[in-house]
Amino acid sequence: MIEFRDVDKWFGSLHVLKRINLKVSGGEVVVVCGPSGSGKSTLIRCVNRLESIQSGEIIVDGQSLLDPKFDPSKLRTDVGMVFQSFNLYPHMTVLQNITLAPTKVKGLAAGEAEKVAKELLDRVGIPDKAGVYPANLSGGQQQRVAIARALAMKPKIMLFDEPTSALDPEMINEVLEVMTDLAHDGMTMVVVTHEMGFARRVAHRVVFMDEGQIIEEGKPETFFGAPQSPRAQQFLGKILSH
Amino acid sequence: MIEFRDVDKWFGSLHVLKRINLKVSGGEVVVVCGPSGSGKSTLIRCVNRLESIQSGEIIVDGQSLLDPKFDPSKLRTDVGMVFQSFNLYPHMTVLQNITLAPTKVKGLAAGEAEKVAKELLDRVGIPDKAGVYPANLSGGQQQRVAIARALAMKPKIMLFDEPTSALDPEMINEVLEVMTDLAHDGMTMVVVTHEMGFARRVAHRVVFMDEGQIIEEGKPETFFGAPQSPRAQQFLGKILSH
Amino acid sequence: MTYNFDWSVLWRGQSGLWLLQGLVTTIEISVVAWVVAFTLGIFSGAVRTVSITPLRWLASFYVEFFRNVPLLVWMFFWYFAVPPLLPQPLQDWLFDHGAEFWAGVVALGVYHGARFSEVMRSGIQSIPKTLFEAAVSTGLTMAQAYRLIIIPIALRLIIPPATNESLNLIKNSSVALTIGVAELTFQTRQIETYTAKAFEALTAGTLIYLVLCLAIATTMSQLEKRFAIPGMITKRQTGEF
Amino acid sequence: RAETTLEKISQTGIFTIGTRTGSPPFAYVNKNNEWVGFSIDLVETSILPLISKKLNKQIKLEKKESAPNTRIPLLTSNAVDLIAETMSDTQSRREQVDFSLTFFATGAQFLVKRGTPIKGIQTIAGKRIAAQQGSTNAKIIRERVPTAKLLEFPDQPAAFQALAQGQVQAYTNDGIQLAGLKAKAPKPDEWAIVGEFFSYEPYGMAMRKNDSDFRQVVNVGLMEAIESGKYFELYEKWFGPKGEVPYPLAPETKRFLQMQVVPK
Amino acid sequence: MDFAVVINNVGFLIFQGFLGLGNFTGGTLRLAVPAIIFGFILGIFIGMGRLARSRWIYLPATLYVEFFRGVPLVMVIFWFWFIIPVVVGKSLPEYSVALAAFVIFEAAYFGEIVRAGIQSVPRGQAEAATATGLTRAQTMRHVILPQALRNMIPSLVTQCIVLLKDTSLASIIGYVDLTKAAQIVNNREIRPFELYLFIAVIYWLCSYGMSRYARHIERRLAVNPA
């Protein structure tokens, strides 16, 4: 579904991704973790071409992003993304947030798009918030709307960049539950997160990054139970102890 | 050291603190927790008069804040405060951040203030960052500077408002360690936090708030082991499960 | 003071009519110029925030070139320097149909367009970049993201500075008197020459400008409230800091 | 009781006139950046010495810029004591200020490109006419030929520019001003001044109302200049064949000036 | 086009018109520079006044701002020039009148910029300073204003450019700035294009230079937040 082949990326002189090789198959849930600044966000932003790469190749759903015929807008309808800071459109209601892309990009009729949106709101557990503006929602509710918005395009892949780290602790669970459901429904997911409970329960694979490199990857049990590299040991020590 | 007597506070028509009664003795460490919007921040901001109250009385270090002779500036030198978002002065170096108040409020000589500042930087574990600007520090380092800044006024009481919730997970520990040291040195502390590990290890007492009221308080073992109220049970269920 | 005030000059004779005519012309030229300025400003301001380099350069050039030269000079430029470049019949037609008005419109519109552009640019730049990324991530093209998300939000955010700029435009429309547009300031001078009552005429002019500007400022602050994005601080806050 | 102008001058030692920087040759800034002109010369040679003599002390002349819309306030706010430029004496102005006797007489005419059909005020219907903002000429045209398209400019160069480029077909102003403009133009022969005077513009010096002592000094100064011939020397200097703007003095104008001089 | 007229009069235009050295009261810079400095200082107080808690301070400050923003500058100059002499009983030199009018008028605009600048500093900064015992004045001086100032730079520069060009309005009271100087020469020589083109270039150089320099400062402050 997603394949990184010898990918390198620089920001100016800063080498943020170093020879990345990674394969995510259809239906797989991969959790990416690692210290701040290690390149996790950059990694997943390359998948839907929010960042471009300087060397190597990325293949998504059988198509190379370097292909001259490649259309980023088409790619992005197949790849949904959820951000740490929700990024809902503040001037639109929840319903409008969700129906915007389906009507404008896919050309869905308004009525049809609303039907889909209502189903999705149901699925993320806030069926009654359709007419509300984002500012009047709690953080957890906002993030669930953001997930619904991404799902409205019926993507084949979902990317999550620390979806719960801007949330109050009590709201984290409601978002993780939605994500867990999604995983159980067979969605291909790449999730940057520090929620180790979630990783343990849901991920098929954990990828640990540091300084732009993939240091270690493996099944959650192996990774959390017996991390191989000293880096990963140190990192897990820090985040699990408090 | 701190005493709330029947304190009520409104924001406009919003009743945010309802008949609060609370006593914190010298050397005690109290952790305040509860859902978002329950009034935790407001509670501790009343202690150093960042918020004023509409009825009831607050007594800090033997002096009533309602006393006409009461001087808020004097109070604030006795009560240090640390914020969720660090709030370091971005246009000043770490050293200047720490020495500003001692020189301007207490009239300390610059040399003297710097000596104290350097000792404090040592104590919070970043002796080499004196000349650096906040923007060039990690979040954990910034929060430790903020603690040093508050300590520079030699306060008798320290207030913390979610000091770690804006931090990346790996940085949380370094801040909690500084706070733990402080508690062990006998500082009177009121800490709003969701870090239950910290509360367990360090707090003498946990206070649980909801909707502007203190619902429950007790020793950490009792509170975490067997919370009394359904509210607290539900809350702990949510934040401990993921 | 030896001056004797005689306020009746303002309603005796034709003064009242002149003031009214002046006010109407001021409003006409301001409104048309405002439309030009706003369109240019929104477009070039938005273009200056995108990553397409040639477009951005073009827009930056426009802004730097026009806003740094005095408006008076632009008035002369559009009225005296440009028409001779046109074919003779067109020139004659223009001169018979209020060329000075249209030169004034272009001068004001293009000059203030450059300044609106700056307002718009800073408005867009105050929107977090990730919001744009979120829009693009759902498959919207860049143009759609700007049209549907970024510009609508920026328009709401810039209401206060844009109001300011609009008031400046109205006041600057008086510079058009240098090319013979009979707007409000022109008419107050007219009254003065006919009645030799300078204070009265100027006071009347000042008051009309003041009322006009205050009316617009009030309307815009209503607009600001009406279109406020829920949850954003837009109303002027009076607080400690 | 308010201070009289002579008292004020005596007290400060300064006599301040309001004059213009852009009305050659009456008052303007020359190539050496000196503020000069016919009106200024008249004050300097004929009125200033008289004031000094009358007050028995050396008085300094100071010049401030005045414009059509500031000259009356300049007087009433005591910023200047006398307006000496190209101000026409009119009845409505006399309600605000007092005037000296007339020191120059002219009237409105038209400046056109040579060969234009415009021959005077009878032939301007439907034509585009430039005028100076708020001038009496504009007022008269508006009343007498309402079909003319009148365009008013704040200063002479702008109006002339409009004429030169065809924005307008004629420019109307006081004949003497048009003569100055024509003389300065790159190709003077291209231009023609046409038409009879269709207005009467007697230039006077304005001062604060009801100060007859001061007005007496000003008027006596002017009369002495005319009587002694000093006036005509200055006229020759500025309007003679070698002057800034050649504009021969009509015999009837000369006669009129002389007739204003009352016996001692 | 014949630029001899510019060359012959360049001394008058630059020294008299732009710098204010010559027989006439004038000078674009001589008016603009002090007007910027004093207008800004007054603007700081007005801007702070707009945010004061006491209505006895913020109401007058707000009224001040709204009034002067609604009135054309020419009118303000005019009123200063003719009303002050009547009030104080004697006429003032043009320069003082022009300067006073500009300072008072521009302070309203600077005040708004200062207010926006202060409001752009996160509230937490003020709270942090207050919590360490600094008084309101100390907080303002040491913590808020230095940060606000940095956020204000772009709008401050824009306003300075506006002011620089607006000095030409002082010509209504006979003040000979660059534009007026060009008009004076033009009245004599009738060469509007050459003269106005020349002064446009000078204004452009100043304005563009200022905005460039401001961007440079902004960038430097962004890299090294001092």
Ligand SMILES: Nc1ncnc2c1ncn2[C@@H]1O[C@H](COP(=O)(O)OP(=O)(O)OP(=O)(O)O)[C@@H](O)[C@H]1O
């Ligand atoms: N647009 C950019 N321009 C320049 N440098 C950037 C940019 N975006 C990220 N970086 C740098 O690239 C490196 C990797 O950033 P990235 O955001 O991918 O890290 P991360 O692992 O997601 O960290 P975090 O946990 O803090 O989100 C960091 O050093 C960051 O400062």
Ligand SMILES: Nc1ncnc2c1ncn2[C@@H]1O[C@H](COP(=O)(O)OP(=O)(O)OP(=O)(O)O)[C@@H](O)[C@H]1O
């Ligand atoms: N300055 C203010 N004006 C009006 N309402 C306020 C203000 N500050 C807080 N509130 C409201 O008061 C209530 C209590 O707020 P407070 O910040 O004390 O909650 P909290 O328990 O600290 O929540 P959190 O965990 O989100 O920080 C909330 O409903 C909040 O919206």
Ligand SMILES: [Mg+2]
């Ligand atoms: Mg990241």
Ligand SMILES: [Mg+2]
């Ligand atoms: Mg809080």
